[in-house]
Structure formats: structure tokens, C-alpha cells
Amino acid sequence: MPGVTVKDVNQQEVVRALAASFKKSRKLIVSEWVDTVKLTKHKELAPFDEKWFYTRAASTARHLYLRGCAGVGSMTKIYKGPQRNGNRPRLFSRGSKSMARRVLQALERLKMEDQDQDGGRNLTPQEQRDLDKIAGQVAAVSKKRNEASAFAFPRLSQLKRTALKGVERAWPDLLSTFCFCLPVGFIKCAGTKLSWESCSWKAHSSL
Structure with a gap:
């Protein structure tokens, strides 16, 4: 889909699509x-x-696309997490520098990134275009899914209304069966309120 970038689509779907591309190409050394x-x-x-290595490599490539000029230290901040500290408050814990370095080196071997003068890493222009192309494919799939959902929901509503009418016609039989299974005292107290018009399920059936 032309004119679509990585920033315009669901980021999780972009990462999944890019990880699947890495796995399919078998060029990423694991x-x-x-x-x-x-x-x-x-x-x-x-x-x-x-x-997981394909997913982490795809996520790292996405961060390089969005941020740029990132390195090992930046990746340890991105993939941070809380460290357990007993009954005391949890501590801030960075990600592994070794894992971040290995992933960046793997992307560098694929010639997906290059280093600037300050030592930061950026995606090459060609790889940025490739990620935009993947984002366009993700957007096209999402559009087809939304169109299919819009076509299916009216049919579901129609089926729901049909089922509701069937239950309404069978309500007297259901009510008699339900009251037969209840204690006599409960039927005397609440039996007069058990009608289709006062049924709370009918009131919430339109939601």
C-alpha cells in the first residue's frame, strides 16, 4: 500500500511480519x-x-527506524524491566548488553545498519524502504480484515435477532419448566415477576 510508513500501522504486527521475513529468508545468523x-x-x-532471536532482531530494527543513532546502551534502556528486591520496592534493571550487542551485530552482518560518526547505529535507506514496504503489506491485510468484519457483523446481528424471536416464542414453555424446578416459596415470591417483558436478559440482549 503506497504512502504507508511504519509509524502508520500497528507496531506489533510490523514486528511479527519482519520476524517472519527474517525466519523465511534464513539470512539472519542465530x-x-x-x-x-x-x-x-x-x-x-x-x-x-x-x-525469540528473530523477534528481538525485528524489534531492534523497528527501534532503529523510529529513533536512529542508537547503540548498545540505548537498547539496554529499551529492554529494561523491574528486578525483584524481596519485600522492598523493586529496582530498575537494564537489559543485557551482550544480547543487545549480538543482535546489533547480526543486523550489521545483514547490512541493514551502519554507524555514524558518533558511533550510533542507523538503518540504511534501503532497509527503511523495505520496512515501509512491510508496513504497507500489514496495512493492506488490516484493511481486508476490517472489511470482512464490517460485512460479517450485520449478519451476526440478524442471526441474533432471529434467535431472540425464537426464545421469545418459546418463553412460556421455558418459564413453566424453570418454575417447576424451583422451590414453591420462591415461585410465590418471584413467580409473578418471571415474564418475558420483565426479563433482564431481554433488556441486555440489545448490547
Whole structure:
């Protein structure tokens, strides 16, 4: 979809699409230790997702697109988290510098980024255009999904009204069965209020 950038679409969907692109191309080098390492010191276990490296690389590329001139220190701030401190307040904990460095090096081997004079890393213009292209694909998929939902919701409302009419016609039989299963004292107290017009479910059925 022309004229769409990464900033115009859902960021989570962009990261998922870019991670799927990395996984499909098989150009991103993934080390053997990715299934046993922790991402930060405040975590207790390794990630449950075995393909987390593709997601982290896609997320890092998105941050480089939005921020620019970022490095290892910036990535440790982005992927921060709270560290447990017993019964005292939690502490601020940065992300792992090693993980941030490995991901940036992996993107650099793909020639997706370059360093400026100050040492910061930026996405190349070609990679920015590629991310905008992926964002256009995400926007097109979202548009088709919204159009399909707009077509399906009126049909669902029609089915709901039809079902509501069927329940209204069968309400006397349902009421007699319901009262038969209740104690006699409850029927004397509330039996007069059990009618279709006073049914609270009918009042909320239009929501």
C-alpha cells in the first residue's frame, strides 16, 4: 500500500511480519546458545519461544527506524524491566548488553545498519524502504480484515435477532419448566415477576 510508513500501522504486527521475513529468508545468523540464555539479569528463565532471536532482531530494527543513532546502551534502556528486591520496592534493571550487542551485530552482518560518526547505529535507506514496504503489506491485510468484519457483523446481528424471536416464542414453555424446578416459596415470591417483558436478559440482549 503506497504512502504507508511504519509509524502508520500497528507496531506489533510490523514486528511479527519482519520476524517472519527474517525466519523465511534464513539470512539472519542465530547462535546455538539462544535456547539456554537469559535476556536480562532480572529474568529467572530463558524465553519460552525458541524463535525469540528473530523477534528481538525485528524489534531492534523497528527501534532503529523510529529513533536512529542508537547503540548498545540505548537498547539496554529499551529492554529494561523491574528486578525483584524481596519485600522492598523493586529496582530498575537494564537489559543485557551482550544480547543487545549480538543482535546489533547480526543486523550489521545483514547490512541493514551502519554507524555514524558518533558511533550510533542507523538503518540504511534501503532497509527503511523495505520496512515501509512491510508496513504497507500489514496495512493492506488490516484493511481486508476490517472489511470482512464490517460485512460479517450485520449478519451476526440478524442471526441474533432471529434467535431472540425464537426464545421469545418459546418463553412460556421455558418459564413453566424453570418454575417447576424451583422451590414453591420462591415461585410465590418471584413467580409473578418471571415474564418475558420483565426479563433482564431481554433488556441486555440489545448490547
